[in-house]
Amino acid sequence: MNQGIIKEFRDFLLRGDLISLAVAFIMAGAFGAVVAVFTDGIIMAFIAAIFGKPSFDSIGLDIGDGRLAIGSFLTAVVNLVIVAAAVFFFIVKPVQTIKDRQKKEGEVVPDADDIALLKEIRDLLKNRP
Numbered sequence: 804m805n806q807g808i809i810k811e812f813r814d815f816l817l818r819g820d821l822i823s824l825a826v827a828f829i830m831a832g833a834f835g836a837v838v839a840v841f842t843d844g845i846i847m848a849f850i851a852a853i854f855g856k857p858s859f860d861s862i863g864l865d866i867g868d869g870r871l872a873i874g875s876f877l878t879a880v881v882n883l884v885i886v887a888a889a890v891f892f893f894i895v896k897p898v899q900t901i902k903d904r905q906k907k908e909g910e911v912v913p914d915a916d917d918i919a920l921l922k923e924i925r926d927l928l929k930n931r932p
Contacts, residue, residue: 838885846881 815821847858859881862874 834886834889835882838882838889842878842882842885846885847878 843858850856850858859874859877860872862877864871864873
């Protein structure tokens with residue numbers, strides 16, 4: 804019984820989906836570090852050249868004994884926008900361009916199994932007397 808559970812767990816860990824997810828997670832961490840350095844080293848340097856301060860961190864609002872860190876939030880938003888732009892322009896847009904090019908060149912882009920099945924059912928119903 805124990806060996807069966809261990810084998811199932813090992814098979815689960817070695818499935819391609821889980822390994823791909825682990826690789827994506829590691830790459831996202833590395834990409835996040837690159838974005839943080841880009842934001843701190845380049846974007847914030849431009850902000851310092853324009854506004855005289857090298858970061859948004861000094862921006863805040865004191866409320867009673869607490870402080871709202873608005874500047875940290877703005878830095879996080881800048882990082883999010885950079886990551887979103889990078890994902891869009893380096894992943895989503897090229898994949899979409901490749902798919903569009905394949906459709907224009909007449910290459911068959913495989914449909915999902917459920918869509919192919921629905922098309923087959925539609926065609927059978929058209930030919931029905």
